[in-house]
Amino acid sequence: xxxxxxxxxxxxxxxxxxxxxxxxxxxxxxxxxxxxxxxxxxxxxxxxxxxxxxxxxxxxxxxxxxxxxxxxxxxxxxxxxxxxxxxxxxxxxxxxxxxxxxxxxxxxxxxxxxxxxxxxxxxxxxxxxxxxxxxxxxxxxxxxxxxxxxxxxxxxxxxxxxxxxxxxxxxxxxxxxxxxxxxxxxxxxxxxxxxxxxxxxxxxxxxxx
Amino acid sequence: xxxxxxxxxxxxxxxxxxxxxxxxxxxxxxxxxxxxxxxxxxxxxxxxxxxxxxxxxxxxxxxxxxxxxxxxxxxxxxxxxxxxxxxxxxxxxxxxxxxxxxxxxxxxxxxxxxxxxxxxxxxxxxxxxxxxxxxxxxxxxxxxxxxxxxxxxxxxxxxxxxxxxxxxxxxxxxxxxxxxxxxxxxxxxxxxxxxxxxxxxxxxxxxxx
Amino acid sequence: xxxxxxxxxxxxxxxxxxxxxxxxxxxxxxxxxxxxxxxxxxxxxxxxxxxxxxxxxxxxxxxxxxxxxxxxxxxxxxxxxxxxxxxxxxxxxxxxxxxxxxxxxxxxxxxxxxxxxxxxxxxxxxxxxxxxxxxxxxxxxxxxxxxxxxxxxxxxxxxxxxxxxxxxxxxxxxxxxxxxxxxxxxxxxxxxxxxxxxxxxxxxxxxxx
Numbered sequence: 001x002x003x004x005x006x007x008x009x010x011x012x013x014x015x016x017x018x019x020x021x022x023x024x025x026x027x028x029x030x031x032x033x034x035x036x037x038x039x040x041x042x043x044x045x046x047x048x049x050x051x052x053x054x055x056x057x058x059x060x061x062x063x064x065x066x067x068x069x070x071x072x073x074x075x076x077x078x079x080x081x082x083x084x085x086x087x088x089x090x091x092x093x094x095x096x097x098x099x100x101x102x103x104x105x106x107x108x109x110x111x112x113x114x115x116x117x118x119x120x121x122x123x124x125x126x127x128x129x130x131x132x133x134x135x136x137x138x139x140x141x142x143x144x145x146x147x148x149x150x151x152x153x154x155x156x157x158x159x160x161x162x163x164x165x166x167x168x169x170x171x172x173x174x175x176x177x178x179x180x181x182x183x184x185x186x187x188x189x190x191x192x193x194x195x196x197x198x199x200x201x202x203x204x205x206x207x208x209x
Numbered sequence: 210x211x212x213x214x215x216x217x218x219x220x221x222x223x224x225x226x227x228x229x230x231x232x233x234x235x236x237x238x239x240x241x242x243x244x245x246x247x248x249x250x251x252x253x254x255x256x257x258x259x260x261x262x263x264x265x266x267x268x269x270x271x272x273x274x275x276x277x278x279x280x281x282x283x284x285x286x287x288x289x290x291x292x293x294x295x296x297x298x299x300x301x302x303x304x305x306x307x308x309x310x311x312x313x314x315x316x317x318x319x320x321x322x323x324x325x326x327x328x329x330x331x332x333x334x335x336x337x338x339x340x341x342x343x344x345x346x347x348x349x350x351x352x353x354x355x356x357x358x359x360x361x362x363x364x365x366x367x368x369x370x371x372x373x374x375x376x377x378x379x380x381x382x383x384x385x386x387x388x389x390x391x392x393x394x395x396x397x398x399x400x401x402x403x404x405x406x407x408x409x410x411x412x413x414x415x416x417x418x
Numbered sequence: 419x420x421x422x423x424x425x426x427x428x429x430x431x432x433x434x435x436x437x438x439x440x441x442x443x444x445x446x447x448x449x450x451x452x453x454x455x456x457x458x459x460x461x462x463x464x465x466x467x468x469x470x471x472x473x474x475x476x477x478x479x480x481x482x483x484x485x486x487x488x489x490x491x492x493x494x495x496x497x498x499x500x501x502x503x504x505x506x507x508x509x510x511x512x513x514x515x516x517x518x519x520x521x522x523x524x525x526x527x528x529x530x531x532x533x534x535x536x537x538x539x540x541x542x543x544x545x546x547x548x549x550x551x552x553x554x555x556x557x558x559x560x561x562x563x564x565x566x567x568x569x570x571x572x573x574x575x576x577x578x579x580x581x582x583x584x585x586x587x588x589x590x591x592x593x594x595x596x597x598x599x600x601x602x603x604x605x606x607x608x609x610x611x612x613x614x615x616x617x618x619x620x621x622x623x624x625x626x627x
Binding site: 063 | 469470471472533535536537538539542543553557560561562563566572573576617620
């Protein structure tokens with residue numbers, strides 16, 4: 001049975017694949033580099049999560065997710081040739097990306113709950129799954145990782161992972177509802193942050209005041 | 210029972226958390242970025258070591274270490290607001306950092322001995338545990354890792370890890386004394402290097418002479 | 419018995435150690451940094467592969483490979499002092515490097531076949547083993563990874579890994595012949611690409627036309 005969560009996950013894989021490929025195309029990488037960066041952005045977070053909890057990464061064993069990631073790559077190539085620059089800020093990229101962040105954070109946090117890690121570990125696994133792929137691809141592209149420096153982005157994954165832990169471990173709801181709560185709160189927070197251009201304060205700017 | 214080693218480890222976690230956060234604050238990251246970099250600097254080396262020997266990282270399972278790392282983050286925020294720049298070279302940061310390097314290198318080397326890896330593996334695990342967190346955070350901050358380029362730093366962890374292997378595997382002393390020997394030699398070497406501004410030669414500069 | 423594959427692997431370890439060390443020497447790292455970068459370039463791809471399939475990295479347990487990597491470091495130091503700059507493009511470095519790429523890609527793909535991963539996983543493991551060490555060292559040196567941006571390099575590992583999978587899984591040949599097919603096709607492709615200066619198209623340049 002295909003759940004709403006599966007749909008969100010697929011949307012996220014395509015969106016993350018597109019975002020990674022667009023960044024690589026901006027950096028004038030060749031087509032293989034564009035494909036590698038797209039796939040890595042889509043699948044890197046989940047692979048890191050799997051390695052951390054001692055599993056062989058799922059992406060080495062199944063191919064559905066790889067297909068969605070490659071669809072994202074293809075989409076990026078088509079969009080770039082049709083529309084040129086500036087796609088990274090386009091709503092058609094930003095909104096699916098937010099859905100992916102939400103689905104990935106929830107799936108990572110759920111893996112953490114199932115593996116019996118600490119509450120901090122649940123948040124780490126949710127956040128790594130949500131932002132790990134983008135972070136690695138930014139490092140490879142010699143960009144300061146935007147998840148750390150530029151946006152109300154990782155914060156949403158942290159909050160959503162914590163929400164999932166709260167409702168599953170404390171309120172005792174099942175994993176399906178927990179995933180809905182985690183993904184829902186991540187997505188809501190991210191959309192609000194985009195809409196109202198929320199920023200976290202910096203430590204240094206406060207010093208200057 | 211709290212041992213001298215536990216105290217050194219806690220000092221190191223706080224110091225590494227502070228160092229990572231100060232670097233992130235210098236780069237004008239937001240408060241979440243500052244916290245993430247601080248925690249990653251404090252816990253990243255140990256997590257990498259655990260993944261290498263096939264364990265689920267301890268930091269996903271216990272929360273004491275996370276608490277110390279977050280204390281380091283908090284300290285960095287308070288210090289930055291009170292004292293401004295230049296804290297990374299301040300003795301109040303540099304000396305605890307040296308203690309952390311010593312404690313982490315010894316704990317990593319000890320994990321290697323217990324896992325039965327080769328002598329080279331013991332040195333790798335000790336060095337990775339000691340410098341891995343700082344290295345990852347430098348990469349994320351787009352800095353050339355200072356452990357590789359700028360200082361008599363990783364060398365101390367290499368020497369201390371080798372010393373631990375020598376006394377435990379060859380001289381047959383127990384792990385407690387071995388940790389003391391490894392941490393002690395790392396710390397002594399690091400303090401001497403700071404005091405006398407020791408530098409390793411470069412390959413290229415020799416060419417120029 | 420020492421096979422042709424063992425010889426290729428040893429040549430690759432020495433070559434990768436030399437390449438990593440030359441890059442670090444160019445960046446004016448001290449001798450420890452040069453050694454670390456050389457060893458990491460030689461052993462990093464295989465270690466990443468081992469972590470991905472849930473093994474303790476072989477290099478923590480045996481020392482032969484470390485010896486070959488250190489021989490490469492030593493070679494780089496001697497060559498730099500004798501011959502100065504520009505060694506990275508010298509045929510005496512480029513050709514052994516191609517042999518290493520071929521041997522590493524084949525060994526990684528073979529590990530994937532033995533671990534029973536998907537075809538995509540086989541290609542990922544072969545490519546990661548072949549280019550992972552160089553990629554990590556480029557990141558540490560603050561270079562855009564040349565395997566992604568500059569050359570017909572990773573493509574050869576992708577093609578060779580796919581070739582190995584094809585002949586082993588579909589044609590049913592044994593692992594020895596499979597390794598020969600994988601390494602041979604990687605090496606042939608790489609040498610042709612060097613000889614004729616092959617480039618993959620970029621996504622953006624196509625847009626401009």
